[in-house]
Amino acid sequence: MHSLHHSPVHAPSTLTLCLPDEAATLDLGRQLAPLLAPGTVVWLEGDLGAGKTTLARALLRGLGHDGPVKSPTYTLVEVYVVSSIYWYHFDFYRFNEPTEFEDAGLGEYFRNNSVCLVEWPEKAANHVPSADLALVFRFAAQAPESGRILDLVAHSEAGRKCLSQLISRMPGAGT
Numbered sequence: 009m010h011s012l013h014h015s016p017v018h019a020p021s022t023l024t025l026c027l028p029d030e031a032a033t034l035d036l037g038r039q040l041a042p043l044l045a046p047g048t049v050v051w052l053e054g055d056l057g058a059g060k061t062t063l064a065r066a067l068l069r070g071l072g073h074d075g076p077v078k079s080p081t082y083t084l085v086e087v088y089v090v091s092s093i094y095w096y097h098f099d100f101y102r103f104n105e106p107t108e109f110e111d112a113g114l115g116e117y118f119r120n121n122s123v124c125l126v127e128w129p130e131k132a133a134n135h136v137p138s139a140d141l142a143l144v145f146r147f148a149a150q151a152p153e154s155g156r157i158l159d160l161v162a163h164s165e166a167g168r169k170c171l172s173q174l175i176s177r178m179p180g181a182g183t
């Protein structure tokens with residue numbers, strides 16, 4: 009994992025990382041997982057195949073979840089309980105209308121004692137709760153094996169706290 013640039017350490021609201029391969033994404037998930045406090049909402053954005061589910065899987069692995077982490081594309085939500093915390097992994101790709109968020113009764117999953125990971129939040133725009141942290145994936149080049157560029161964007165104090173903790177743990181921090 010290599011940091012391209014970030015805003016000042018005291019109030020970081022964005023961080024851009026280069027994830028050259030899947031191993032780098034897994035490593036980031038392992039580092040980020042313990043920083044996501046209960047109540048945190050994480051949006052996972054980017055095109056089909058950009059690496060959203062891979063990062064969700066890496067976060068859960070980072071918490072010690074050994075079982076499968078399936079894409080919630082067909083189930084809408086997958087539920088994990090790790091260290092007594094509920095983690096909900098959503099995928100709204102198949103929504104035809106953002107109002108399906110309410111129709112499916114999903115609001116009740118967003119609590120101050122759960123962590124919510126949301127793929128395709130734009131499909132539930134104005135209905136899904138806003139992100140503390142948005143992770144926006146881009147392909148580094150046209151070929152899908154080319155690696156990814158990831159923008160981590162904090163939208164709340166909790167999100168900014170995650171970013172500053174992540175930055176302080178990165179190789180070279182404080183030197």
Ligand SMILES: Nc1ncnc2c1ncn2[C@@H]1O[C@H](COP(=O)(O)OP(=O)(O)OP(=O)(O)O)[C@@H](O)[C@H]1O
Pocket residue numbers: 027028029030031032033054055056057058059060061062063079081127152153154155156
């Ligand atoms: N940093 C990376 N560099 C290169 N390939 C990666 C990286 N991260 C994940 N991949 C690969 O990208 C592919 C697609 O990943 P994934 O299923 O996570 O995408 P997604 O964003 O969840 O797609 P969808 O929108 O269809 O749910 C997987 O084959 C995975 O191995």
Ligand SMILES: [Mg+2]
Pocket residue numbers: 060061062079099127
């Ligand atoms: Mg996915």
